[in-house]
Amino acid sequence: MHSLQFTAESSSDGMVERDFTVGGVPGVLWSPAPGADRAPLVLMGHGGGNHKKHPAMAGRARLLVTGCGFHVAVIDAPGHGDRPRTPHDEQEIAELYRARAAGEPEGPIVVRYNAHLAELAVPEWQATLDALQELPEIGADGRVGYFGINMGTAIGIPLVAIEPRITAAVFGQHWPDVLVEKARRITVPIEFDMQWDDEHIPREAALTLFDAFASKEKTLHANAGRHKELPRFEADSAVRFFARHLGRAVTPPA
């Protein structure tokens, strides 16, 4: 088992940020101020082309840490953030840009590339979770959630499908193709975001993926707007979802 190495630490406004690596994979752990009780952990998957400290990640982490007292961890996906790109990564990214420039649908390329990344990332997430649970402020029996949209869903659905430690998840905005079979094995509570006027993911495709989850408790949030227009209030909604299912009250900002 790989152990967790902290490589940097800072803090601001009541949130501690610690960079770490597990088996060479770089991550970040955001936590409440030291001395707090053991608390639930939310794993967050970043979007395609982004990285572990993208403002969307840091912003959601702040809501979860300062609002609920949770720990939040993000790792760079393969080929993303501080990790090197392989020739295969470069080839797929070039193909994606070519399709975009040509006005061709990007779905088939994104689906294929994300499925490849998920195969690599799922065992990395499991090793990261093993190592995070060694920390006394998290612990091996604490509650764990997963929150990832777009590529974070392409990696998160296969992860949650095989990872019994994760007991609640927020997903959204992905094609169903390779994910439906795995979604059918997920029974934990789910919140799922889609954009009603998504120019990349057909409406029926999004509804098909939501429908596939075997979860008794699942909620679809569909908002008017295009792919990139997911409203900010959906992050607040995700925080309340995790507060309900991981067992903390939400404290609103002062």
Next chain:
Amino acid sequence: MHSLQFTAESSSDGMVERDFTVGGVPGVLWSPAPGADRAPLVLMGHGGGNHKKHPAMAGRARLLVTGCGFHVAVIDAPGHGDRPRTPHDEQEIAELYRARAAGEPEGPIVVRYNAHLAELAVPEWQATLDALQELPEIGADGRVGYFGINMGTAIGIPLVAIEPRITAAVFGQHWPDVLVEKARRITVPIEFDMQWDDEHIPREAALTLFDAFASKEKTLHANAGRHKELPRFEADSAVRFFARHLGRAVTPPA
């Protein structure tokens, strides 16, 4: 214009409850403690077979009044609550019970009967709103929302379609048949609830009605479960929706 007559008043836990009539239609107005500043008003439509003080109405009112400082008004729909049933009401209700007992779809009867009730109820709501806006604690230029599910949507969509004073609405759980044309005239922000496994309203029918709203800001909340299983957290979500759009912060219960 009919004026508003208060007929009873009580209060509990920081919420004042005043029964009223406007033009013979009985209603209830729930308000913050006297002396509060002028505040927005949420009109709530009750469900079929229920009445203005059904626990679902009183519970949602408490969230809106004590959480946001809003006023909340509900009136009995025609043939409901303290209002007499006509022979036509009795006939339609008997037909609904007959269809249920026979295992026939209730949709066609509910759609037809609710459309009839909406024709009567919309002018009653407009007269009620006129009279409520005469009250100094509400005022003629304050913000107004509408919140109604089931029959509350059958009455609310025609009302919001023609009533420019209502600037945000929560609807849900109704067939699209007679409502789609009116929904297409609605442009204010909408939150719309459906049940993903509704045994009465087909999934496609619910999605069709949501799709019809012309609103730039609209959100669909679809939850796993049958018709009567709309989760309680959707009431909390509606409160946050009105807080966003009518301009108040939500204060969580102590």
